[in-house]
Amino acid sequence: MKKLLFICAAFVLFVTSVMGQAMKFDFGNGKTAKGYTRVAPEMVYSDASGFGFDYNTRPAAEKHKKGNALTSDYCFSDRPFYFSVKLPEGNYDVTLTLGNPNGTSSTTVKAESRRLMLEKMQTVRGETLQRTFTVNVRTPRISDNERIRIKPREKGYLNWDNKLTIEFGDSLPSVCAMEIVPNATATTVFLAGNSTVVDQDKEPWAAWGQMITRFFEHGKVVVANYAESGEALHSFKASQRLAKILSVMKPGDYLFIEFGHNDQKRKGDEHGAWGSYSDLMREFVSLTRQKGGNPVIVTSMHRRNFDANGKVVHSLGDFPAAARKVAADMQVPLVDLNQMSEIMYEAWGPEKSIKAFVHYPANTWPGQEQKLEDNTHFNSFGAYEIARCIRKGIIDLKLPLAQFLTTDVPEFDPSHPDDPDSWSLSISPMAANEKPDGN
Known part of the structure; x- marks a missing residue:
């Protein structure tokens, strides 16, 4: 009987969320706050049930004699745990207490396939804090x-299911409450790209599209990352990923376009940098503008490849130059990641730059019997x-988006990047040895 009542209550909660009202959760084993x-x-x-702890992770719970019903009890763990909520497609503001x-706590929050939302939220004994982020569910x-033609490897991604999944990690993640509002x-900042952009689903792989989420203020901007490993401009379009973006794009939204690594695989003069690559880039720009969106072209970052003098070897041919020309011809803002990555890699040098890529000895990750060397x-x-x-x-481009960037990090100079030995981020529980698709 108790189980039946729990399921019924959860169903009512889910229906309420579909109607646009807030969903409120009070974590812990104490008294439940009113309305939660x-x-x-x-x-x-x-x-x-429509919600609950997920992927075989279970936190513990404690309560305190003092404080209100919402903050006197909480769930915590010394290892990451997942909490999922069944939600329809859309954008949501998630407020966490x-x-x-x-005692003390330190919580890093990732959403869906390891999108970094909150970094190292620390509290002292008896303290709570509230933080909000905006997340895309699709x-x-x-x-x-x-439908988008999903690859077999994507079927296990947390991005494509019917729920929002939140990962609580760090040295001692502790959560008192969660509120979700449409x-x-x-x-929306849509991302079109390949394995260097995608939300990489498992450790130790990662890409910039799942990190840029950390740098936008809540409520104003949401990142919808449609990039996928192995994609080129033509395959991204053929798999209906561009069609999906255009079907949900609003006037004023953005599309960041970064391709090049896999476009090199197409053979024939008509498929080179100055052929189908440039033509398709122009098509992506035109279709975005037809929807009232703002295209932004991003040149592809370099591979980690140095010559004997410690200089980056250019391995992308004419593709960065072709992207720059399309941007100039069509008056599209250009983020020259190709240029910035060259400066950054050379600042690290051949040895230290290894620590930015997937280079690990055997047995670093579960089931990893062979060393990983990916440049x-x-x-x-x-x-x-x-x-x-x-x-x-x-x-630098003075895009209107700039006003919605967080101000809690210093300005970045690629010639003085962060030191990998003094940087850390909590590791997610899921790991894989399979290299992402792509070149």
């Missing part, structure tokens, strides 16, 4: 007859640094 739904550690996610009435559906007005794909540190380059590009 109780979330105890034993509550496991199912489609029937974080802290530990009985499905492959375009219309009754059209946001229909935020400017194209980033780890979390490298992806974070590339995202800081994108942030710098937005500021």
Whole structure:
């Protein structure tokens, strides 16, 4: 009987969310705050209940004698845990009350496929804080007859299911409450790109599209990352990813376009940098403008490849130059990531730059029997640094988006990037040894 009542209450909560009202969750084993739904550690996610802890992770719960019903109890753990809520496609403001009435806490929050939303939120004993971020929830559906053609590797991504999944990580993640409210007005920054942009689903791989989320203020901007490993301009369009973006784009939204690595694979003069690549880039720009959107072209970052003098070897041929020419011809803002990455890699040098890419000895990650050596794909540190380059590009271009960037990080100079030995980010629980698609 108790289980039946729990499922019924959850269903009512889900219907309420669809109607545009807030969903409120009170975490812990104490008294439930008025207007909130109780979330105890034993509550496991199912489609029937519509919310719960997910992916075989279970936090503990504690309560304190003092404080109100919302902040006197909480869920916590010394390892990451997931909480999911069944939600329809859309953008949502998520407000978290974080802290530990009985001690200190440090919480890093990622959403869906490891999108970095809140970084190292720390509290002292008895302190709580509230932080809000805006997150995109989506499905492959375009219309009754059209869908994005998802690759087999994507079927396990947390991005494409019917729920919002939040990952609580760091040294001692502690959460008291969560409120989820639909946001229909935020400017959406759509991302079109390849494995250097995508929300990489598992450690140790990472890309800038899942890090740039950390640098936007809540409520004003949301990032919708449609990039996928192995994609080129032609395959991105053919798989209906561009069609999906255009189907939900509002006037004033943005489309950041970064391709080049995989476009090199197409053979024939008609498919080179000055052929189909330039033609398709122009098409992406024109279609975005027809929807009232703002296109931004991003040149592809370099691969990690140095000559004997410690200078970056250019391996992308004419593709960066072709992207620059399309931007100039069509008067499109250009973030020259190709140029910034060259400066940044050379500042690190051949040895230190390894720490920005997926280079790990055997047995560093679960089930990893062979060493990983990848000079194209980033780890979390490298992806974070590339995202800081994108942030710098937005500021330098004086895009209207710049007013919505967070101000809690210093301005970035690619010639003086962060030191990998003094940087850290909590590791997500899911890891894979399979290299992302792409070149």
